[in-house]
Amino acid sequence: MSFDRLIERIIELKNPTVVGLDPKLEYIPEYIKRRYQNDDGCTLRSAAKSLFAFNQMIIDEIHDIVPAIKPQAAYYEMYGHYGIKTLEKTIRYAKLNGMFVITDAKRNDIGATMEAYTNAHIGAVTVGDNEIEPFGADAVTVNGYLGTDGIEPMLKACRERDKGIYVLVKTSNPSSGELQDLKLEDGRTIYETMGDMCEKWGEDTRGKYGYSAVGAVVGATYPQMLTELRKRLPHTMFLVPGYGAQGGGAEGLSGGFDENGLGAIVNSSRAVMCAYRKEGCDERDFAKAARREAIRMRDDICQYINLK
């Protein structure tokens, strides 16, 4: 309940960032892909094994400096059940290394079905006498288009199992405004309305830093809206994608943080995973290049916020 566990790790490491593990096969060094293609050929299985090896080496290099990872479910789902097994293993490995795990799945459905997604991602499933956590993430991203009964099962897991959710409010993509920026007759935009729903959904799950278990996804690519939403939603922690590769700068996104440098966690995926290419270093040095980029990102963001 609440995001206290994550916030404490952010304070401990003085680092309000999360590394997105969205491993496209094309990002993965050739020597890793060759290793698994030699065993399994060009199959979904060999692709999924390459992904896990890649993730594992990045986690080894960043877990002592970065508080969290955010695996993006789509990049695992695209390799079928082999990919999903890699997602499970990645989550487990990150947690064994003390990291907080946010599965970026943007799941949404009616109540009964949302319960199934909840059990899958941040809850447990009962088979006979066994209770099993299929994925075991600490938090998951969700889409609130279906309203309260599509969120309630997630809230239950937040309360009972100390988990969190991030609801899509203002997304980082170019066309996010087509629907999200439209104005209602009461003067609010749709994204503000969704933000207000997050405050309400989180009401009874606030932790000692003032933030509830219901966070919001707000893109770094819309810095003014990020700043306004910070004021509007004082108990809602932000997950901020769009830094770096998507174009959001550190100064602009600093408006997403409160006066203590808390209340937001900034994601970077491609810039960290592909740092070895930008550096032009040997591909076998990819994980250390990821670490260097993670440090650069941390320092870039921390110069604009007041995190002690």
Add this chain to the structure above:
Amino acid sequence: MSFDRLIERIIELKNPTVVGLDPKLEYIPEYIKRRYQNDDGCTLRSAAKSLFAFNQMIIDEIHDIVPAIKPQAAYYEMYGHYGIKTLEKTIRYAKLNGMFVITDAKRNDIGATMEAYTNAHIGAVTVGDNEIEPFGADAVTVNGYLGTDGIEPMLKACRERDKGIYVLVKTSNPSSGELQDLKLEDGRTIYETMGDMCEKWGEDTRGKYGYSAVGAVVGATYPQMLTELRKRLPHTMFLVPGYGAQGGGAEGLSGGFDENGLGAIVNSSRAVMCAYRKEGCDERDFAKAARREAIRMRDDICQYINLK
């Protein structure tokens, strides 16, 4: 491109319904669960095997009378990668039996990531020289909250691979109105706005029955909105959940069809899967009971529409 393939199958079987395969473990007859628990214990693996056996027997019984199945991704995801393997196998088995497959996944993300979901569900993934279809469904449900660039990769697959999508417009759950029914300053509701976006997204993919490859999910539980949306969105085929167990009646949902009895496909999940319980027949007769319920549902709906 377009839903012509599905519509032709609907006309051929004179049946505008789809059976939802959302197999909770508790729905599955004990004799099936015992069979797999004897081999694998009470594990995610045995649960997933039970699910597949259950689905397979239902497909065997209904494929000659029902045009389509709609597996709900959440109920597979909750058994981890074992469950996802069952989803893959279920889709493949249904297609081998001539059924149209709509994966109910409600996926949504920014463009680059939506491409990964597209490749997973209705497209293909490249590994080395191989092109592989991980799931290979005919259509998938999506959530349009992120706007056009979150839909575009799906439209590409619709055009190039003869696939379809259903976008959430007005969902069947009790709290769907919290966001979806709110009025914009231009007088439209949010769900009408989303519906208008579907018409636009589908514009260049209309087939010979007038319907595009971009459908809409509209709940049977809101019959008046369903009727109004039919008029408003003349090129958008509806996927209509909420019949039966959720409370939507056949007469009410007939407003979702056009004057030829086309333009909609009505889903029933629990009522079909659990028909054996309602009938009180032997659990080993579950698949035949599912067939009887599928026929009853078809006849119930067809009496109110003009499908020839």
